[in-house]
Amino acid sequence: xxxxxxxxxxxxxxxxxxxxxxxxxxxxxxxxxxxxxxxxxxxxxxxxxxxxxxxxxxxxxxxxxxxxxxxxxxxxxxxxxxxxxxxxxxxxxxxxxxxxxxxxxxxxxxxxxxxxxxxxxxxxxxxxxxxxxxxxxxxxxxxxxxxxxxxxxxxxxxxxxxxxxxxxxxxxxxxxxxxxxxxxxxxxxxxxxxxxxxxxxxxxxxxxxxxxxxxxxxxxxxxxxxxxxxxxxxxxxxxxxxxxxxxxxxxxxxxxxxxxxx
Amino acid sequence: xxxxxxxxxxxxxxxxxxxxxxxxxxxxxxxxxxxxxxxxxxxxxxxxxxxxxxxxxxxxxxxxxxxxxxxxxxxxxxxxxxxxxxxxxxxxxxxxxxxxxxxxxxxxxxxxxxxxxxxxxxxxxxxxxxxxxxxxxxxxxxxxxxxxxxxxxxxxxxxxxxxxxxxxxxxxxxxxxxxxxxxxxxxxxxxxxxxxxxxxxxxxxxxxxxxxxxxxxxxxxxxxxxxxxxxxxxxxxxxxxxxxxxxxxxxxxxxxxxxxxxxxxxxxxxxxxxxxxxxxxxxxxxxxxxxxxxxxxxxxxxxxxxxxxxxxxxxxxxxxxxxxxxxxxxxxxxxxxxxxxxxxxxxxxxxxxxxxxxxxxxxxxxxxxxxxxxxxxxxxxxxxxxxxxxxxxxxxxxxxxxxxxxxxxxxxxxxxxxxxxxxxxxxxxxxxxxxxxxxxxxxxxxxxxxxxxxxxxxxxxxxxxxxxxxxxxxxxxxxxxxxxxxxxxxxxxxxxxxxxxxxxxxxxxxxxxxxxxxxxxxxxxxxxxxxxxxxxxxxx
Numbered sequence: 001x002x003x004x005x006x007x008x009x010x011x012x013x014x015x016x017x018x019x020x021x022x023x024x025x026x027x028x029x030x031x032x033x034x035x036x037x038x039x040x041x042x043x044x045x046x047x048x049x050x051x052x053x054x055x056x057x058x059x060x061x062x063x064x065x066x067x068x069x070x071x072x073x074x075x076x077x078x079x080x081x082x083x084x085x086x087x088x089x090x091x092x093x094x095x096x097x098x099x100x101x102x103x104x105x106x107x108x109x110x111x112x113x114x115x116x117x118x119x120x121x122x123x124x125x126x127x128x129x130x131x132x133x134x135x136x137x138x139x140x141x142x143x144x145x146x147x148x149x150x151x152x153x154x155x156x157x158x159x160x161x162x163x164x165x166x167x168x169x170x171x172x173x174x175x176x177x178x179x180x181x182x183x184x185x186x187x188x189x190x191x192x193x194x195x196x197x198x199x200x201x202x203x204x205x206x207x208x209x210x211x212x213x214x215x216x217x218x219x220x221x222x223x224x225x226x227x228x229x230x231x232x233x234x235x236x237x238x239x240x241x242x243x244x245x246x247x248x249x250x251x252x253x254x255x256x257x258x259x260x261x262x
Numbered sequence: 263x264x265x266x267x268x269x270x271x272x273x274x275x276x277x278x279x280x281x282x283x284x285x286x287x288x289x290x291x292x293x294x295x296x297x298x299x300x301x302x303x304x305x306x307x308x309x310x311x312x313x314x315x316x317x318x319x320x321x322x323x324x325x326x327x328x329x330x331x332x333x334x335x336x337x338x339x340x341x342x343x344x345x346x347x348x349x350x351x352x353x354x355x356x357x358x359x360x361x362x363x364x365x366x367x368x369x370x371x372x373x374x375x376x377x378x379x380x381x382x383x384x385x386x387x388x389x390x391x392x393x394x395x396x397x398x399x400x401x402x403x404x405x406x407x408x409x410x411x412x413x414x415x416x417x418x419x420x421x422x423x424x425x426x427x428x429x430x431x432x433x434x435x436x437x438x439x440x441x442x443x444x445x446x447x448x449x450x451x452x453x454x455x456x457x458x459x460x461x462x463x464x465x466x467x468x469x470x471x472x473x474x475x476x477x478x479x480x481x482x483x484x485x486x487x488x489x490x491x492x493x494x495x496x497x498x499x500x501x502x503x504x505x506x507x508x509x510x511x512x513x514x515x516x517x518x519x520x521x522x523x524x525x526x527x528x529x530x531x532x533x534x535x536x537x538x539x540x541x542x543x544x545x546x547x548x549x550x551x552x553x554x555x556x557x558x559x560x561x562x563x564x565x566x567x568x569x570x571x572x573x574x575x576x577x578x579x580x581x582x583x584x585x586x587x588x589x590x591x592x593x594x595x596x597x598x599x600x601x602x603x604x605x606x607x608x609x610x611x612x613x614x615x616x617x618x619x620x621x622x623x624x625x626x627x628x629x630x631x632x633x634x635x636x637x638x639x640x641x642x643x644x645x646x647x648x649x650x651x652x653x654x655x656x657x658x659x660x661x662x663x664x665x666x667x668x669x670x671x672x673x674x675x676x677x678x679x680x681x682x683x684x685x686x687x688x689x690x691x692x693x694x695x696x697x698x699x700x701x702x703x704x705x706x707x708x709x710x711x712x713x714x715x716x717x718x719x720x721x722x723x724x725x726x727x728x729x730x731x732x733x734x735x736x737x738x739x740x741x742x743x744x745x746x747x748x749x750x751x752x753x754x755x756x757x758x759x760x761x762x763x764x765x766x767x768x769x770x771x772x773x774x775x776x777x778x779x780x781x782x783x784x785x786x787x788x789x790x791x792x793x794x795x796x797x798x799x800x801x802x
Contacts, residue, residue, distance in 0.1 A: 068470065069470060069523075122470065122472060122486055123470055123472065123486075123535075123538055123539070123542065124470060124655070125468070125470065186486065186487060186488055186545075187542060187545055187546055188486070
């Protein structure tokens with residue numbers, strides 16, 4: 001279930017690439033057509049994309065609450081989910097097939113967390129009552145800034161392939177479960193999960209990115225393209241009074257959109 | 263004998279399958295002691311019905327059976343020409359409309375005038391005068407028939423509660439002459455032989471407290487349990503102590519407080535936490551909701567008198583309110599500070615707290631009279647339940663914080679380090695066999711209520727743990743300590759549903775066997791162990 005969006009994203013890119021390849025093989029070159037593929041006379045390439053980001057692997061929160069004068073263990077398994085991706089990139093020709101670029105990505109997804117906690121008995125020490133539930137509506141937002149070394153590989157007069165890679169700075173906003181609301185009735189032998197208290201935390205981390213961008217010139221300066229990128233960083237999400245939570249940010253990004261070449 | 267124990271004696275023999283042992287007669291042996299057997303059940307059904315019809319009995323209370331669905335227990339108070347016969351009560355167990363058992367005591371052949379020669383007010387004044395300075399009558403005097411102790415006959419009396427600065431007494435005043443026929447303290451003390459001394463502090467274990475936060479102050483008011491439970495402190499104020507006994511009133515201003523939720527007064531902590539444990543135990547194990555099974559409030563009072571003031575107090579005061587704990591009626595329990603030499607804060611022992619609150623359960627069920635054998639049964643029941651409660655919450659072992667077979671081991675500082683032993687009563691000078699029954703009919707320990715209690719509680723010990731009675735030499739296998747609650751349920755059922763105010767040891771035997779039959783069957787191991795345990799201690 002969780003890999004489906006990723007597969008879909010790859011499928012989309014694959015189809016685009018195949019179509020581009022097929023176009024490259026069959027489309028006749030005409031003098032009045034677009035400028036030759038590659039950097040050519042263009043020194044700047046802009047791209048905007050919309051697509052999906054398949055979230056990085058899930059992460060687990062292990063923390064300790066204080067309930068009834070006693071430690072209450074809390075474990076939350078946060079899942080992964082694909083989210084909408086918006087991406088913009090700028091590439092500048094440096095020399096030969098090489099260039100430098102910067103891309104920014106924005107993704108947003110709503111996750112769910114499986115909550116398990118041990119709620120202490122209100123009257124006696126050492127008697128934990130397990131509660132389980134799902135915390136839904138956990139928002140996760142990632143803004144990535146990707147610095148890139150670019151290598152442009154012309155495929156034919158219309159199609160070229162841009163390879164990219166470099167460091168990334170990923171800024172993450174994540175809703176975390178910081179408390180558990182439960183119901184209970186005397187004699188309090190059991191407790192029932194009701195809801196989770198959420199706190200939004202923010203953190204940045206440095207990671208990396210590698211990617212491929214396939215563009216297809218429609219005119220001399222305008223084209224369409226598709227990109228796939230993998231970016232990743234490890235962030236330590238801060239929780240007040242608790243150890244920070246280590247989580248991966250980024251993941252596979254795939255999108256398609258407009259290409260401008262100047 | 264003026265009255266003869268008719269059907270009862272036959273019933274007991276039929277039930278036990280043995281001849282009555284040669285035991286000393288109880289002062290109220292003239293009453294008709296009722297213990298139904300399967301054979302006599304039909305006859306009792308008809309007799310009870312007839313007595314209800316002609317007004318010799320009336321239904322005073324119907325208790326639902328919290329242990330067996332469909333069962334109810336009716337308490338039938340004896341009356342004579344519309345007046346209550348004090349102590350006369352039958353308890354009828356019904357399964358739907360089918361009679362299951364009848365227990366209790368009935369006083370036959372009453373023939374006295376029911377016209378008082380003096381007014382209730384005059385009788386109350388006589389009682390107050392007898393009690394001494396600063397005494398006041400409390401409540402409304404009740405005119406009724408009193409079967410006198412020692413078999414002296416029946417007397418038309420007023421029953422009057424009298425409060426004094428240090429005691430609550432129940433007086434029976436002759437409604438013809440104004441003479442005091444008998445009186446006894448209603449304050450149920452825990453220890454029978456307290457000592458005087460100075461001592462150290464309380465135990466150091468941590469307990470959770472269910473409290474009420476009011477602004478920045480925390481109050482020892484339990485809001486989490488269905489029954490309201492308060493812990494009060496008199497802070498050793500003699501005037502507050504005297505006011506309480508005189509008026510019977512406690513105030514919210516007496517509620518123990520703390521400026522933080524970390525409580526440091528050990529006496530408050532243990533009284534508050536343990537009274538909650540007792541509620542939990544009765545709820546979870548016995549299906550009972552509080553002392554009266556209707557979530558009656560519990561009010562624990564600590565620091566009634568200060569150790570620093572010991573020199574001001576009489577030995578009796580020290581014995582009763584410093585080195586003692588007592589159930590005061592209506593859900594009030596008082597825990598002394600201990601003198602520091604013989605006892606420390608008595609709320610520090612879970613079994614002591616369980617003992618005192620079980621007096622409250624008795625108060626709302628059998629109402630065993632705190633005198634002679636019936637009083638010993640009440641004390642035994644309190645020790646039994648206090649021990650069962652300790653076993654429910656604590657791991658088995660020895661010493662404070664552990665479940666064991668002695669009472670008050672955490673708070674008794676002087677040798678032998680406990681108040682009473684269920685396992686070896688004789689080690690602390692208490693009887694462990696019915697042949698050693700003592701002080702019946704005397705004013706010593708209200709007729710030996712604490713002393714003789716160990717005969718019954720030792721039977722409970724033998725039925726659970728097993729062992730050999732020192733006197734009879736009879737060995738009981740026991741169901742094992744891990745199964746203590748099985749036997750506790752039997753005793754609880756018998757003592758709360760089947761016994762009446764004047765029940766005797768033999769009634770307790772018969773009732774527990776009936777309870778064992780109800781819960782586990784007549785051929786069960788539990789039945790056998792209880793039966794053998796009573797045999798071992800000579801109650802048969």
